[in-house]
Amino acid sequence: MTTHADNRFESYAQQALNPAHEVKPFGPKTGLELAAMTRTLFLRVLNRAPFRHQPA
Numbered sequence: 185m186t187t188h189a190d191n192r193f194e195s196y197a198q199q200a201l202n203p204a205h206e207v208k209p210f211g212p213k214t215g216l217e218l219a220a221m222t223r224t225l226f227l228r229v230l231n232r233a234p235f236r237h238q239p240a
């Protein structure tokens with residue numbers, strides 16, 4: 185992982201820990217499908233719709 189990616193990940197992690205930070209659900213992008221593992225995680229393991237699920 186590059187330094188830039190590491191810094192971005194740390195920044196996003198800190199934002200996620202802030203209770204005032206609102207996490208918005210993401211929507212599908214036209215022409216881009218979910219990876220097979222992502223689909224399996226959401227649909228089979230979590231039993232949730234991947235584009236409408238929000239963190240607990």
